[in-house]
Every structure is written in structure tokens, then in C-alpha cells.
Amino acid sequence: MTGEDGWVDLARTRRLAVTTAVVALLVAPVVVNTDGWFPLSTYPMYSSTRGVETTFVTAQGLTGDGNQRDLTPSLIGGSDDPLLVVGELRAVLAAGRGDERCAEIASRVSSRDDYGDVTAIEVVAERHDNVARTRGDDDSLVNREVRARCEVER
Amino acid sequence: MIGRIVDHAAPAERLAALRIVVGVFVVVYLVGRSPVFLALADRPTDDFDPVGLLVPFAAAPGGAIVITALVVTLAAGIAATIGYRYRPAAMVFAGGLSFLTTLRSSWGQLLHFENLMVLQLVVLACAPASDVWSLDARRSTRTGRPGPIEPSTRYGWPLAVASLVMVITYVIAGAAKLRYGGIDWLDGETLRNHVAYSAARLDLIGGNPPLLAELVVEHAWILAPAAFVAVAIELAAPIVFIGPRWRNSWVAAAWLMHVGILATMSVGFPSPLFGVAFAPLFPLERFVRSTRRWIERRRPFRSVAAS
Numbered sequence: 001m002t003g004e005d006g007w008v009d010l011a012r013t014r015r016l017a018v019t020t021a022v023v024a025l026l027v028a029p030v031v032v033n034t035d036g037w038f039p040l041s042t043y044p045m046y047s048s049t050r051g052v053e054t055t056f057v058t059a060q061g062l063t064g065d066g067n068q069r070d071l072t073p074s075l076i077g078g079s080d081d082p083l084l085v086v087g088e089l090r091a092v093l094a095a096g097r098g099d100e101r102c103a104e105i106a107s108r109v110s111s112r113d114d115y116g117d118v119t120a121i122e123v124v125a126e127r128h129d130n131v132a133r134t135r136g137d138d139d140s141l142v143n144r145e146v147r148a149r150c151e152v153e154r
Numbered sequence: 155m156i157g158r159i160v161d162h163a164a165p166a167e168r169l170a171a172l173r174i175v176v177g178v179f180v181v182v183y184l185v186g187r188s189p190v191f192l193a194l195a196d197r198p199t200d201d202f203d204p205v206g207l208l209v210p211f212a213a214a215p216g217g218a219i220v221i222t223a224l225v226v227t228l229a230a231g232i233a234a235t236i237g238y239r240y241r242p243a244a245m246v247f248a249g250g251l252s253f254l255t256t257l258r259s260s261w262g263q264l265l266h267f268e269n270l271m272v273l274q275l276v277v278l279a280c281a282p283a284s285d286v287w288s289l290d291a292r293r294s295t296r297t298g299r300p301g302p303i304e305p306s307t308r309y310g311w312p313l314a315v316a317s318l319v320m321v322i323t324y325v326i327a328g329a330a331k332l333r334y335g336g337i338d339w340l341d342g343e344t345l346r347n348h349v350a351y352s353a354a355r356l357d358l359i360g361g362n363p364p365l366l367a368e369l370v371v372e373h374a375w376i377l378a379p380a381a382f383v384a385v386a387i388e389l390a391a392p393i394v395f396i397g398p399r400w401r402n403s404w405v406a407a408a409w410l411m412h413v414g415i416l417a418t419m420s421v422g423f424p425s426p427l428f429g430v431a432f433a434p435l436f437p438l439e440r441f442v443r444s445t446r447r448w449i450e451r452r453r454p455f456r457s458v459a460a461s
Contacts (some may be wrong), residue, residue, distance in 0.1 A: 007304050010311075012160060012161070012307075013382050015160040015307065015311055016156070016160050018315075018391070019159055019315060019318070022277075022315055022316070022318065023322065026273075026319065026322045026323070026326070027322070027326070028330070029274045030326055036205045036206070036209070037205070037206055038205045038206035038255070038256050038259045038264070038269065039206065039252065039255065039256070039268070039269040039270075039272040039276075040206075040269070040273075041169055041264075041266060041269050042326060042330055043266055043269075043323065043326050043327035043330050044330050044334055044346075044430070045266045045327075045421075046331075046348045046419075047327075047330040047331040047333070047334040047339070048334045048335055048345075049334075049335050049336070049338055049339065049344050050344055050347040050348055050351055051347060052347055052350070054351050054354065054355075056354065056355055056359075057191075057359045058358045058359050058360075061298065063322075068324070070360050071360050072360040073359050073360050073361055075360070076359060076360065078193060078196075079189070079190060079193055080189075081190060082356050082359045082360070082361035083263065083265060083421075084190065084263055084265075085359055086263075086355060086359050087261065087262050087263025088197070088261060088262070088263065090203065090262065091201045091203070091261060091262035091263075092201065094262075095200055095201060097198070097200070115444060126358065128354050128358070130347065130350035130351045130353070130354040131346065131347070131350045131371055133350070133357065134192075134349070134350040134353040134354060134357075134363070134367050134368055134371045135368065135371060135372060136368065137392065141355070
């Protein structure tokens with residue numbers, strides 16, 4: 001029934017029915033096995049088995065003498081959130097727009113004086129031994145593939 | 155357990171306190187994350203991969219819509235938090251947050267730490283959380299309408315549902331590890347690889363590596379019991395309904411688990427880390443009353459000291 005202030009004061013059976021419906025709604029993505037019903041979810045984060053090696057996409061700067069220089073998330077993706085930057089870069093590469101993104105990164109780098117030694121950008125897919133890399137081993141790189149390359153114009 | 159939920163009675167102040175806690179948290183969250191939400195307006199529409207309620211839409215909404223949604227959601231959030239025109243304000247607040255977080259998740263990167271926050275806000279928006287401690291309550295007092303103040307299921311049931319949503323979320327997350335990772339998830343190697351993966355990913359994108367990632371990868375023996383404990387905590391979430399001691403123990407364990415995830419993987423779940431996800435479980439109004447009494451006790455002391 002509806003109270004005089006407009007809020008619904010439900011009888012016990014109706015509260016029970018609504019509670020059951022809430023449970024069913026929350027469990028539904030698990031039954032259907034989908035993670036695309038945000039904000040409902042199967043919460044699969046970090047639930048799968050994972051091997052030691054992973055291929056990551058990222059972007060790196062190249063200096064005039066050919067050395068690599070790490071960039072920041074805000075230079076790579078225009079955001080300080082690394083997870084968002086990685087996800088977006090992966091989507092961009094999957095859509096075949098690596099060159100376009102490379103040019104955007106080069107444009108951001110060109111406006112930064114502290115990256116004045118960077119003359120080119122490479123968008124790369126690198127396969128690493130993650131355990132070795134986390135331990136600080138220098139030989140964690142298994143494979144490196146350049147997906148896009150562009151010059152930094154100043 | 156179902157009886158504890160549908161028959162749960164609570165004072166109006168408890169639900170109102172949850173309104174304030176969740177409202178303040180979500181408004182601050184939206185302000186802090188506003189650059190992320192505003193940046194959605196500039197994203198290439200080709201990358202749009204809609205989820206949830208945005209699935210029917212072929213194209214991402216324009217920049218003006220995103221900016222308007224953020225401003226309106228913030229305004230509604232402030233109104234709902236102070237209890238001004240609560241019912242429409244809370245609906246708009248929950249709807250706006252759902253829209254913004256769904257939109258943020260619609261670009262191929264599901265982060266999962268906003269789900270529970272959205273779900274609990276939706277529950278709160280459907281509840282009479284402004285009967286006390288609100289501008290609406292002040293206005294109704296002035297116009298002679300008495301506010302219902304007796305503890306009842308009217309206030310307790312929504313709190314129990316918000317708690318249930320949190321509990322089910324954790325159980326599903328725990329079950330997912332066994333469902334997708336199998337029993338191997340518990341041997342510690344999978345968890346070590348996840349920790350190392352998170353650290354390597356951050357390192358390669360130019361972020362700061364997690365504080366304790368290197369330490370736990372070096373001493374990986376600790377991760378087998380840690381994996382078991384993490385799954386046990388998640389699956390044991392329903393014990394919060396047994397009683398206060400069980401509730402407190404579980405909340406402490408879950409909070410420490412999130413601290414551990416943050417320290418080893420740099421993955422922060424803001425709502426649990428700030429305690430907001432667990433807030434529906436607690437008699438928040440007692441904290442408010444204790445704080446008020448503490449302030450009132452200090453006032454005369456201060457005035458005497460000043461003179």
C-alpha cells in the first residue's frame with residue numbers, strides 16, 4: 001500500500017517477493033554467464049587462471065639515439081587511470097586505429113618540454129614474463145611487435 | 155536468514171544516516187572522477203561497446219549529454235544527501251550515476267568497482283530515507299505533518315536489502331574464482347601471476363607499481379593461504395546476518411582483503427575501502443549521536459578555556 005507521503009509501505013509477502021526478485025536479478029548474470037549487464041555482473045575480475053606470460057599493449061617514446069623512454073598514462077591515453085588507458089589502447093588497436101592514436105600521443109609529447117629528447121613514438125605489443133619483470137629481472141621481454149610508429153614534430 | 159531481511163526493523167535515523175554517508179561518498183567520488191567521465195565525451199564513437207542499459211544505443215551520447223548528466227547527477231546528489239525533495243532527487247541521482255558508470259564501462263574496460271556502489275544507491279533511492287535528518291523532514295514538521303519515527307521495517311528492510319546486495323556481490327565474486335579458475339585458483343600460483351600481471355601492466359603503461367607486489371612475488375608461498383582466505387571471505391559473506399560479532403569480524407576481514415588487493419595489485423575498490431559498502435550493516439545513527447554528544451561536551455569546555 002502507498003503511504004500518505006507517497007512511499008510504498010509493503011506488506012510482508014510483498015517485501016518477500018521484492019527481496020526474492022532482487023536476489024534473482026543479482027544472480028541472473030551468473031546463470032546466463034554474461035558480464036555485459038552493468039551494474040549486474042558475474043564479477044570475473046582476477047578469477048581466471050593466468051599464466052606467467054602476457055602480451056601488453058603500450059606506447060613508448062624513442063629518443064634521437066634510439067633508446068626507449070617510458071611515457072606516462074596521461075601521455076598515452078589522456079587519463080591518469082592506467083587501467084582505462086590500457087583498455088582504451090587495446091580497443092583502439094583492435095579497431096585498427098593504431099596510427100591515429102600514435103599521432104595523438106606524439107602531439108601530446110610534442111607539447112611537453114620534459115620529453116624534448118623524444119623524437120618518435122611506437123605503439124607496441126610486448127610479451128613479458130610478468131613474474132620476472134615484477135622481480136626486476138632485465139630479461140623479462142619475450143617478444144616485441146611494433147603496431148604503429150610516428151614522428152614527434154616540434 | 156530471509157526473515158532477518160524482510161522483517162528487519164530499524165529507526166528512521168539509521169536509514170537517514172546511510173543516505174548521508176552514501177550521498178557524500180558518491181558525490182565526492184563523482185567530483186574526483188569527473189575528469190574520467192568528462193573525457194568520455196571526447197572518445198571516438200567507433201570504440202563504443204555498450205553494456206547494460208546502453209546496449210540498445212548504436213552510438214555514444216554526445217559531449218553535451220555527458221556534461222549535462224554529470225552536472226545534473228551532482229546537483230541531484232547534493233539535494234538527495236541533504237534530503238531536499240528527496241524522492242525525485244534520489245531517483246535522478248541513482249539514474250544519473252547508473253548512466254555515467256554504464257557509459258564509462260561501455261568502452262571495452264569493465265572495472266567492476268562501481269557496480270556495488272550503483273546497486274546500493276538504487277536501493278536507497280527506492281527507500282524513505284529522508285523522513286528524519288533532512289530538509290524535507292524540517293518542512294513537514296513546519297507544516298504540521300508528523301514524521302514517522304518509530305523503528306519499523308519501513309526503514310529496516312531497505313537497509314537489509316542494501317546489505318543483501320553487498321553480500322550477494324561478494325558471494326558471486328568468490329564463486330567466480332572457483333567457477334572460472336577452478337580449484338587451481340587456490341594453489342597460490344594463479345594469484346601470484348595475477349599480482350605479477352598487475353605490476354607488469356602498470357609498469358609498462360608508466361604507472362606506479364603496487365607497493366607490495368615485488369615482496370609477495372618474491373615470497374610466493376604466502377599466496378596459497380592468501381588465495382584460500384580471499385575466497386573463504388567472499389563466500390562467507392552471509393555470516394554478517396548472524397549477529398554483530400560475526401558481522402564485525404567479516405567486515406574487518408573483507409576490508410583487510412581490499413587493503414591487501416590495493417597494496418599488491420594497485421586495484422582499489424573505493425566503496426569497500428572507505429567502508430561505505432558495509433555501512434548498511436551498522437547502526438550508523440549511534441555514531442552520529444555519539445559524535446553530537448562529544449561535540450556538545452566539548453563546547454562548554456572550549457568556552458571556559460577561551461574565557
